[in-house]
Amino acid sequence: MDKSTLVFQRHRARLFGIAYRMLGTPGDAEDVLHDAWLRLQAHGLEELEDPEGWLITVTSRLSLDRLRRAKAERERYVGPWLPEPLAPESDQPELVHERDESLRLTFLLLLERLSPDERAAFLLHDVFEYSHGEAAKILGIADEACRQRAHRAKVRLRDGRPRFEIDAAAHSRLLNRFIDAMARPSLETLRALFAEDAVHISDGGGIVRASLHPLCGADRLARLYLQIARHLPPATRYELGTLNGLPAVFWLEQGAVTGAMWIDTDGAQITAIHSLRHPGKLARLGLVVSSRISGSK
Template sequence: MDAQTALFQQHRQRLFGLAYRMLGRPADAEDVLHDAWLRWHEQDTSTLDDPEAWLVTVTTRLALDRLRRAKTEREHYSGPWLPEPLEPSEEAPADALERAESLSLSFLLLLERLSPEERAAFLLKEVFDYSHAETAAILGIAEDACRQRVHRAKLRLREGRPRFQVDRAAQQRLLQRFVAAMEHPNLDSLRALFAEDAVHISDGGGVVTAVLRPLHGADRLALLYRQIALNSNGPGTAYELSTLNGAPALLIWSEGRLTSVMWVEAEDEHITAIHAIRHPDKLARIEAVTKSAGSASLH
C-alpha cells in the first residue's frame, strides 16, 4: 500500500461515519467515499498542511450535495422514509462507544428534521468535535453563520427528542414482550405494550405492503399488530433479537427471508414509537450478513 492510500485508509472510518450520519444510507456513504478517494488520488498531498482537514472538507461537501438531491427525491417517496441500518461489521467498536447515540437509527431519523446545511454543521461541531472556526472553514461559511446553524439545529433536535432516554436493557425487554405478544396475539396483551400516544412508522418504499402514514394511538396499533400476527404467524415465521447501530432491534423472518427490521422508543416500560423497515433493498445487506454469520433466531 502506497503512502497516499495508507493515509486515506487511516481516516476512512471517520470519513465513513460522517458520510453515513449525513445521508442515513451505507451505500450512499460508500459512494461519497469513492468520490472522495478519486479526488484524493488526483491531489498532490505533499502540498497539504492538514490532510485530515482536506479529506473531511471534501467528504462533507460531497455528502452535502448528495443529501440535497436526496431531500428532493424523498419528497416523492412512497410513505415514510427511515434510515438504513449498518451491517454489524460496519460498526467499529470505538466509534460505536464514543458516539453511540449519534449512530442510533432513532437519532438518524431525528436528524431528518434538519436542513442539509444545519445537519452538516451540527455533526461536525457536536459529534465530531470540530470547533466553530474549523466547522466554518470546512463548510466555507463565516463563523457567525456556522454558530447560527448549530444553534438552530440544537433547537430543532431538542423539540423532536424523546421525552426520556431508555437504556438498552429496557428496550430489549420490550422487544421480548412484543415477540411474546405477537406469537400469541390478543388485543389486551398487545395494547398493554403501547403508551396511549404511541406511533407506528413503517417504510415499505412503495415496494411492499406498509402503512403509508404514521399510525397513532395504542388501540389502533394493537389492532394493526394483531392483524399482522394473524396473517403472518406460521411455521416459517421467526423473530430474532439483534443489535443494529448500537441499539436493540428485532428482525422478523418469513420462510428464510428477512421481511422487517424494527426498533422502539419507550417510556416507563411502554412503547412510545415503533419503527419498521420493510423495503427489501434496505434489508438486503442485513439479511446477507446475518445469514452468513449463521445467526440463530430467537424462536
C-alpha cells in the same frame, strides 16, 4: 498499498462516520468515501499540509451536496422514510465511532427535520466537536453563518428528542415481550405493550406493503399488529439482535430477513415503533443476519 491509500484508510472510520450521519444510508456514505478517495488520488498526497483536514473537508462537502439531492428525492418518497441501519456484528472499523448515541436510528431520523446546511453545521460542531470556526472552514462559510445554522438545528431538534433515555436492557425486555405477544396474539396483550400516544412508522418505499402514514394510539397499533400476527406465514420467525447500538427485532421468512424493527420506550411501554420493510434497505442487513442465524444452527 500506496501512501495516499494508507492515509485514507487511517482516517476512514471518521470519514464514514461523518458521511453516514449526514446521509442516513451506508451505501450513500460509501459512495461519498469512494469519491473522496478518487479526489485524493487525483490531487496527490505530497501537496497536502494536512491530509486529514483535507479529507474531512472533501467528505463533508460531498456529503452535503449528496444530501441536498437526497432531500428532493425523499420529498417524492412513497410513505415514511426511515434511515438504513448499519449491518450488525460487522468487523468493519466504521462501527467504532466517536459518540455512539448519535448513531441511534431514532436520532438519525430526527436529523431529517433539519435542512442540509443545518445538519452539516450541527454534526460537525455538536457531534464531531469542531469549533464553529473549524466547522465553518470545512463547509466554506462564515463563522457566524455556521454558528446560526448549528443553533437553529439545536432548536429544531429540542422538541423532537425522545423524552426518556433508556438503557438497552429495557429495549430488550420490551422487544422480547413483543415477540411473545406476536407468537400468541391477543388484543389485550398487544395493547399492554404500547403507551397511549404510541406511534407506528413503517417504510416500504412503495415496494412492499406498509403504512403510508404514521399511525398513532395504543388501540390502533394493537389492532394493526394483531392483524399482522394473524396473517403472517406460519414459518415466520422473530430474532432479537442489535442495530446501531440498540436491540432490534428481525423478521425472517424461510431464512430471509423481510423486516427489521426498533423502538423508543419510556422504560415500561413502547412509545414509538419503527418498521423497516424496504427490500433495498434490508439487503445488506439480511446477508449478515441470515448468515449469523445459519451459522448458529
